[in-house]
Amino acid sequence: MVVFDGLDVSYGDMWGPHRGTTHPTPLSRAVAARRHAAGTAYAVLLSSRERPLALIEKWPRGKWRVYLFDDRSWRMQMIDFKPHPTGMLLAHRSTRWRFSTDRAHASGKWDTQETTTVSADGQIEVQYRTAASGGTATQPSPAMASGRPDARPEPVPVRPSPASVEDFLCSAPEFGDWQVFVPFLAQQGHRSATTVVLTDVSVGEGSGPLRAAGIEQLFSPGTRDTRDGTVAVEPVDAGSLRIPSGRLAVSDPGWISEPRTVAVPPGEYPVTLSLSRTPHRAEVAAARVTFLDAPPRAWEMALRPREDLGLLAEGEFYGVGVDTGTVAFMDATRTVTEEELDEKVFLPLDEAFTVELPGTEPEPNLIAFRAGRGDGSYPVWIGRTDDGQIGCVVVDFLLHPSDDAQ
Structure with missing residues (x-):
C-alpha cells in the first residue's frame, strides 16, 4: 500500500508491451495537450515518490484505459472506459492479474485473470481464467474467492447480476484533469489524503520533430x-x-x-x-x-x-x-x-x-x-x-x- 498526498504527472507515447516504471518515450506536456485536442493517442503516468501508481492511456473515440500498479510497481489491473449515454465515462471492463514470480510478471505470463464486465444498464458479469488449465468460469468459485493461487475454477453458465451503474461512472476528463482517476488507485490498496496535489514533471519540448540534416x-x-x-x-x-x-x-x-x-x-x-x-x-x-x-x-x-x-x-x-x-x-x-x-x-x-x-x-x-x-x-x-x-x-x-x- 502507498499513502500519498501528491502525484507527479508525466506524459509519453502509448506503452504497448513495455513493462517498466517510466515512459519509454517521454512527451512534453505541450505535445500531449495538442494530441488530446486532436483526438490522438498519448499516455499519462501518475507517480508518488518515483513509484508508478497509474498509467492512463487516451484512446481515439473518447475511450480511455487505466493501468493500476501495486506497491511493487507491478501493473496488476487494467480498467477500460468508454463514453456512456449520460455524457460520463463508464468503467465497463476491469481486468486483474496474479503473477507467481517476478519473471512471470516481466513476461506478462499471469497465473490467474479476473475480468469484470459492466453493461450500460448496470449488468455485471465476472469471468475467471487460469493460465495452467486454460479454464474459465463466469462466477467466482469459493477457491478463487479465497485468493488461493492454485485455484482451478469450474466453468459455469453466464449469469449477469444487477448493480447500480452509477457506481461505475466517472467524469470524462479535460486535459490535465487527472484527479478523475485518483479514486481508482484505492482498488490496488493505495490511500490518498483528503487533498491530492498534482505536479507536472514532464520533459521539455526540446528541439521538436526530426529535422532533415546531412541529406x-x-x-x-x-x-x-x-x-x-x-x-x-x-x-x-x-x-x-x-x-x-x-x-x-x-x-x-x-x-x-x-x-x-x-x-x-x-x-x-x-x-x-x-x-x-x-x-x-x-x-x-x-x-x-x-x-x-x-x-x-x-x-x-x-x-x-x-x-x-x-x-x-x-x-x-x-x-x-x-x-x-x-x-x-x-x-x-x-x-x-x-x-x-x-x-x-x-x-x-x-x-x-x-x-x-x-x-x-x-x-x-x-x-x-x-x-x-x-x-x-x-x-x-x-x-x-x-x-x-x-x-x-x-x-x-x-x-x-x-x-x-x-
Missing part, C-alpha cells in the same frame, strides 16, 4: 564518420522512374494501399541509391528521385493530409512503414500482384540492392530497393529549390544520422 552528404561520394565507424558512401544509378499521373508514391511494395504521395510534374526521372559500405557489408542508406538539377535549399517532411508536425515529440517523424524489408518508388496509379512481388521484386533483391518492375511505355514502372537494415519506419524528405519547386524526394534509412538528426 546531401548521403549522395556525395567519399568517406563519412558514423556511429558505426567510417563508411564509404557510394551513389548508384537505379534507373529512371516514369510518373505519368504526376503523383509519386513511396511505399513498401507489399502494402501499397496507403502510400505516402508527393505531387510532382509528370515525366521520367532518375533514381539514385546511396550505398554505405564497410569492409564487411554494404547497405542502402538512402534513395532519391531527382526532378530538377538545382540543389535543394530547404527540406520538409512528406506528410499526409491529416498529419500534424505539432503532434510529434522530439526526434519523431511521420514516415513510410516497412514490413517486407523493401521500399519502392512508383506512380501512385501503379498496381502490383502478389506473384509479381514474389518473383520479380523480393527474389531478385536477395542478390541485388535494387530492381525495376517494368511497365509498357508510357505506363508507369516501379523501382524497388532494400530498406536499410530492414523493417521499420523511415522519413521521406522533400527537397525544395530556392524558388520553392520540388527538386527531389529522398527516403533516409537512418543508418548514420548527423548530430542534428538523431
Whole structure:
C-alpha cells in the first residue's frame, strides 16, 4: 500500500508491451495537450515518490484505459472506459492479474485473470481464467474467492447480476484533469489524503520533430564518420522512374494501399541509391528521385493530409512503414500482384540492392530497393529549390544520422 498526498504527472507515447516504471518515450506536456485536442493517442503516468501508481492511456473515440500498479510497481489491473449515454465515462471492463514470480510478471505470463464486465444498464458479469488449465468460469468459485493461487475454477453458465451503474461512472476528463482517476488507485490498496496535489514533471519540448540534416552528404561520394565507424558512401544509378499521373508514391511494395504521395510534374526521372559500405557489408542508406538539377535549399517532411508536425515529440517523424524489408518508388496509379512481388521484386533483391518492375511505355514502372537494415519506419524528405519547386524526394534509412538528426 502507498499513502500519498501528491502525484507527479508525466506524459509519453502509448506503452504497448513495455513493462517498466517510466515512459519509454517521454512527451512534453505541450505535445500531449495538442494530441488530446486532436483526438490522438498519448499516455499519462501518475507517480508518488518515483513509484508508478497509474498509467492512463487516451484512446481515439473518447475511450480511455487505466493501468493500476501495486506497491511493487507491478501493473496488476487494467480498467477500460468508454463514453456512456449520460455524457460520463463508464468503467465497463476491469481486468486483474496474479503473477507467481517476478519473471512471470516481466513476461506478462499471469497465473490467474479476473475480468469484470459492466453493461450500460448496470449488468455485471465476472469471468475467471487460469493460465495452467486454460479454464474459465463466469462466477467466482469459493477457491478463487479465497485468493488461493492454485485455484482451478469450474466453468459455469453466464449469469449477469444487477448493480447500480452509477457506481461505475466517472467524469470524462479535460486535459490535465487527472484527479478523475485518483479514486481508482484505492482498488490496488493505495490511500490518498483528503487533498491530492498534482505536479507536472514532464520533459521539455526540446528541439521538436526530426529535422532533415546531412541529406546531401548521403549522395556525395567519399568517406563519412558514423556511429558505426567510417563508411564509404557510394551513389548508384537505379534507373529512371516514369510518373505519368504526376503523383509519386513511396511505399513498401507489399502494402501499397496507403502510400505516402508527393505531387510532382509528370515525366521520367532518375533514381539514385546511396550505398554505405564497410569492409564487411554494404547497405542502402538512402534513395532519391531527382526532378530538377538545382540543389535543394530547404527540406520538409512528406506528410499526409491529416498529419500534424505539432503532434510529434522530439526526434519523431511521420514516415513510410516497412514490413517486407523493401521500399519502392512508383506512380501512385501503379498496381502490383502478389506473384509479381514474389518473383520479380523480393527474389531478385536477395542478390541485388535494387530492381525495376517494368511497365509498357508510357505506363508507369516501379523501382524497388532494400530498406536499410530492414523493417521499420523511415522519413521521406522533400527537397525544395530556392524558388520553392520540388527538386527531389529522398527516403533516409537512418543508418548514420548527423548530430542534428538523431
